[in-house]
Amino acid sequence: MDNTDEILVEFIEEAKEILDQLDLDFVMLEAEPDNNKLIGNIFRGLHTLKGSSGFFALKRLEKLTHAGETLLGKVRDGTIAINTSMVSVLLSCLDELRKLISGIETNQVEPPGDDSHLIEQLLNLSNGVSIPLNSEKPFVSEVLPPSEKNNLNPDIHAHEVQNSPPQDEVVPESELNTNLEEPVKSDVENTIEAFANESSAPVKVNLELLDKLMNLVSEMVLARNRLLPFTNEFDDHQFSNAVRNIDLLTQELQERMMMTRMQPISQIWSKFPRLIRDVSNECQKKVNLIQIGSDTELDRTLIDAIRDPLVHIIRNCIDHGIEAPINRLSLGKPEIGQVLLKASHENGMVVIEISDDGGGINFELVSQTAVAKKLITSERALTISEMQLLEYIFLPGFSTKSVVTNLSGRGVGMDVVKNNISKIGGSVEINSYKNKGTNIRLKIPLTLAVMPALFVRCEKERYAIPQNSIVEMVRIDLSSDHTGLEDFYGTPVFRLRNKLVPLLLLNQQLHLSNKVPDHQSVIHIALLQSAGIQFGLLVDEVLNMQEVVVKPLGPLFAGISDFAGATILGDGSVALILDTDGIASSSGLVEKIQAKPLNPEIYLQEVSDDLVSMLVFELPGLHYTAIPLECVDRLESFTIDQIQKNGSREVVPYGDGIMQLIRINEYIDGAIHSPPSTDDPLSVITHYVDGVPMGLVVGKVHDITQVPSNMHQINSQQRGLKGCVIHNGSVINIIDIKEILRIKKIQDSEIMSYHDKDQSPLTVIDWKKL
Amino acid sequence: MKHSGDYLTFSLGNLHFGIIATDVLELNKNLEVTHVPKSPDTVRGITNLRGQLVPAIDMYQRLGMVNKNGHIETIAIILKSRAMIVALLVDSVGEILSLDEETFETPPSNFPEMSRELVFGVHKLTDKLLLMLDHTKIIGGIQASTKQFLLN
Numbered sequence: 001m002d003n004t005d006e007i008l009v010e011f012i013e014e015a016k017e018i019l020d021q022l023d024l025d026f027v028m029l030e031a032e033p034d035n036n037k038l039i040g041n042i043f044r045g046l047h048t049l050k051g052s053s054g055f056f057a058l059k060r061l062e063k064l065t066h067a068g069e070t071l072l073g074k075v076r077d078g079t080i081a082i083n084t085s086m087v088s089v090l091l092s093c094l095d096e097l098r099k100l101i102s103g104i105e106t107n108q109v110e111p112p113g114d115d116s117h118l119i120e121q122l123l124n125l126s127n128g129v130s131i132p133l134n135s136e137k138p139f140v141s142e143v144l145p146p147s148e149k150n151n152l153n154p155d156i157h158a159h160e161v162q163n164s165p166p167q168d169e170v171v172p173e174s175e176l177n178t179n180l181e182e183p184v185k186s187d188v189e190n191t192i193e194a195f196a197n198e199s200s201a202p203v204k205v206n207l208e209l210l211d212k213l214m215n216l217v218s219e220m221v222l223a224r225n226r227l228l229p230f231t232n233e234f235d236d237h238q239f240s241n242a243v244r245n246i247d248l249l250t251q252e253l254q255e256r257m258m259m260t261r262m263q264p265i266s267q268i269w270s271k272f273p274r275l276i277r278d279v280s281n282e283c284q285k286k287v288n289l290i291q292i293g294s295d296t297e298l299d300r301t302l303i304d305a306i307r308d309p310l311v312h313i314i315r316n317c318i319d320h321g322i323e324a325p326i327n328r329l330s331l332g333k334p335e336i337g338q339v340l341l342k343a344s345h346e347n348g349m350v351v352i353e354i355s356d357d358g359g360g361i362n363f364e365l366v367s368q369t370a371v372a373k374k375l376i377t378s379e380r381a382l383t384i385s386e387m388q389l390l391e392y393i394f395l396p397g398f399s400t401k402s403v404v405t406n407l408s409g410r411g412v413g414m415d416v417v418k419n420n421i422s423k424i425g426g427s428v429e430i431n432s433y434k435n436k437g438t439n440i441r442l443k444i445p446l447t448l449a450v451m452p453a454l455f456v457r458c459e460k461e462r463y464a465i466p467q468n469s470i471v472e473m474v475r476i477d478l479s480s481d482h483t484g485l486e487d488f489y490g491t492p493v494f495r496l497r498n499k500l501v502p503l504l505l506l507n508q509q510l511h512l513s514n515k516v517p518d519h520q521s522v523i524h525i526a527l528l529q530s531a532g533i534q535f536g537l538l539v540d541e542v543l544n545m546q547e548v549v550v551k552p553l554g555p556l557f558a559g560i561s562d563f564a565g566a567t568i569l570g571d572g573s574v575a576l577i578l579d580t581d582g583i584a585s586s587s588g589l590v591e592k593i594q595a596k597p598l599n600p601e602i603y604l605q606e607v608s609d610d611l612v613s614m615l616v617f618e619l620p621g622l623h624y625t626a627i628p629l630e631c632v633d634r635l636e637s638f639t640i641d642q643i644q645k646n647g648s649r650e651v652v653p654y655g656d657g658i659m660q661l662i663r664i665n666e667y668i669d670g671a672i673h674s675p676p677s678t679d680d681p682l683s684v685i686t687h688y689v690d691g692v693p694m695g696l697v698v699g700k701v702h703d704i705t706q707v708p709s710n711m712h713q714i715n716s717q718q719r720g721l722k723g724c725v726i727h728n729g730s731v732i733n734i735i736d737i738k739e740i741l742r743i744k745k746i747q748d749s750e751i752m753s754y755h756d757k758d759q760s761p762l763t764v765i766d767w768k769k770l
Numbered sequence: 771m772k773h774s775g776d777y778l779t780f781s782l783g784n785l786h787f788g789i790i791a792t793d794v795l796e797l798n799k800n801l802e803v804t805h806v807p808k809s810p811d812t813v814r815g816i817t818n819l820r821g822q823l824v825p826a827i828d829m830y831q832r833l834g835m836v837n838k839n840g841h842i843e844t845i846a847i848i849l850k851s852r853a854m855i856v857a858l859l860v861d862s863v864g865e866i867l868s869l870d871e872e873t874f875e876t877p878p879s880n881f882p883e884m885s886r887e888l889v890f891g892v893h894k895l896t897d898k899l900l901l902m903l904d905h906t907k908i909i910g911g912i913q914a915s916t917k918q919f920l921l922n
Contacts, residue, residue: 216820510808511807512807553823555854556813562808566804574804574818576807
């Protein structure tokens with residue numbers, strides 16, 4: 001019996017594969033009804049199913065496949081031509097087969113039921129009787145009432161007992177194959193093809209074994225890392241060579257091993273032609289699906305996670321996006337709409353794009369719905385940008401459809417998309433243009449096994465915080481900060497850009513100690529976004545960023561929600577990975593924040609209306625200097641060695657070209673024109689003027705701050721400064737970048753005329769170097 | 771349970787214990803143990819056994835004994851119990867003994883309750899008494915106590 005079980009399991013696996021393939025083939029057949037090779041494939045698939053089901057005495061399966069086969073036999077012979085209604089019947093036949101197979105998988109016996117109606121339809125079709133398209137419902141067989149079920153069951157059992165073959169009767173697989181291939185002998189080409197594929201056919205490997213191998217390989221990498229330093233200690237050439245060899249082999253082993261986890265995205269995409277066909281038929285729209293990059297690979301655990309989001313998006317594309325054929329024609333678009341699926345690798349992420357050429361998102365409707373649902377006020381709705389409106393689409397229960405249909409209107413779709421994607425550390429981006437279509441970009445990490453994490457220290461241990469939940473790192477000097485840590489209904493909070501943020505003390509959360517930071521200390525806070533709230537996690541020290549391999553902690557620690565797992569570091573020691581969701585909820589913070597919101601809505605509006613973002617930095621002599629954030633392209637750091645000279649100008653290689661450095665303290669009143677020290681790296685703000693990068697050399701860069709947009713102008717204007725603002729009691733000088741560049745230009749031209757006299761201290765330092 | 775067979779002996783303080791040898795995978799010296807906050811006292815932490823995370827059991831705590839000499843256990847017995855691999859931290863490991871039924875006795879009734887749960891009997895040897903431990907109970911008990919601990 002064991003043997004039969006095993007064969008049955010194999011059969012179920014095979015049947016599933018065949019059914020998946022048939023799904024694809026049928027949809028393709030609809031598009032090209034004359035493709036004889038395709039018909040042959042379908043016929044062969046059904047025949048294989050029929051043959052095996054006879055072997056296992058699966059009567060329903062056998063009858064149904066037989067009926068399907070009869071119809072296809074006629075199609076293959078050219079007696080009847082395939083049409084949409086025929087494909088629909090065949091597809092519902094497939095659905096029924098799938099139900100049967102999954103029933104067999106769970107109970108080892110066929111689920112009871114009656115397919116006579118479906119079989120009748122199939123036979124009618126094969127006899128040339130056509131049936132109307134929309135009467136699909138009756139084909140779905142009904143489960144019989146329990147009484148009949150009981151009558152049926154013994155019958156099936158009886159069959160099984162009768163037919164469960166004794167050991168010696170089991171047909172060897174090779175023989176089985178030849179039997180099955182019999183009816184297709186005419187299609188010699190295909191048989192050869194199948195035969196050729198067999199040699200390189202994938203083998204099934206136990207998942208557990210793969211994981212174990214994976215584990216060993218990462219261990220091997222660590223062992224290699226420990227071995228490598230020895231090559232420097234010993235001067236033995238042969239030893240070094242041997243180690244180098246191991247090094248290379250391990251590296252390749254690791255790469256190959258990673259590949260075993262990767263699966264092509266076509267695994268889920270292959271189901272989409274069928275989905276598109278069904279959905280578009282239901283909406284009475286005509287849609288073409290184009291797939292690009294279906295061989296893009298990603299981790300197999302991720303494949304499952306993106307399946308649902310993709311289904312939702314594609315449904316939305318057809319239901320909301322693509323217009324009805326008549327509307328499309330009147331808009332001058334081709335009658336058949338297009339959905340494009342595109343997958344590619346980008347910067348170590350997998351990017352999946354889903355675009356349609358439909359009507360785009362109706363932003364007016366979205367804003368009306370948002371107002372109707374009291375999410376925004378009607379005044380705000382007039383000023384809100386399209387980008388901000390898009391955020392509402394992701395809210396649960398938000399739907400612009402007034403009628404709930406089979407397909408949409410419940411407002412679940414985009415919520416699922418956003419949730420599932422962010423759960424695996426990805427992001428969703430939407431672009432939509434009226435009457436042109438919508439483009440949705442999903443960015444997904446290549447693998448879940450390795451994730452970037454930030455290491456922090458708390459008491460004596462290192463802990464890793466997954467990077468995808470970190471918003472930013474904040475360092476607060478309590479001795480100079482005016483507000484410091486405050487108490488909000490028993491929750492410690494701190495101020496960040498005038499917003500209150502709740503704070504958790506990691507040492508207390510983990511029951512390590514009860515220490516609280518004293519008023520003079522400098523504290524480090526990781527600002528986290530997790531479990532729907534933003535909160536700060538106070539740690540003792542911020543260490544480094546590193547990719548980690550997540551390993552489960554095992555059953556002995558199962559109940560501790562603060563950890564997502566642990567990772568093994570390069571030196572072999574173990575560090576725990578914090579579960580930010582778990583920490584947020586187990587600390588009770590989530591409930592507290594939901595009960596008493598820290599930042600009322602009104603405040604947010606103030607931020608967006610009256611404040612501008614400034615990057616605050618130091619200059620020699622001027623403590624708080626700021627530049628509007630919109631003038632800042634990037635922050636860079638250069639060592640003195642990287643600075644080169646172009647005539648009298650200091651330049652650094654930047655991108656493909658070079659960038660001129662401007663020491664802005666020389667152009668601002670009040671700043672000290674001190675020669676820079678040669679050791680520290682220079683902090684440089686890049687600012688683009690007409691597409692040309694300029695590097696503004698500044699002192700220490702502090703933070704981005706929201707400051708009031710109306711500045712204090714002091715009567716006699718200071719050179720290089722636009723004015724100043726008061727922020728948290730200190731004066732922040734805002735530089736006038738245009739004026740600085742103007743002065744610089746004038747001086748440059750003066751220097752040109754006094755070329756020989758150039759004696760600035762900077763030049764002297766650089767001359768030494770050259 | 772069978773009372774004869776091959777047993778690995780180890781000691782904690784001045785007590786000697788025996789544990790069935792067939793389930794012992796290896797012995798490991800100086801394992802680096804990382805403390806897991808919020809875990810019960812009987813679990814010292816987790817340790818890296820060639821890429822596999824293995825919980826390290828504080829045997830003094832588990833047996834309700836006081837670690838009088840205060841030094842840290844030097845050796846870990848790695849064993850497989852209920853499909854889970856664990857490391858038992860002990861002071862020292864002795865030889866593997868083949869014991870038979872003759873020297874075996876059930877634990878006296880005045881044994882403390884906690885020990886009676888884990889010690890299924892005693893082998894009287896010429897030079898010492900060997901307390902026989904049931905390792906499945908050692909691990910099973912912790913899982914139960916973890917749950918209890920978290921409920922509190």
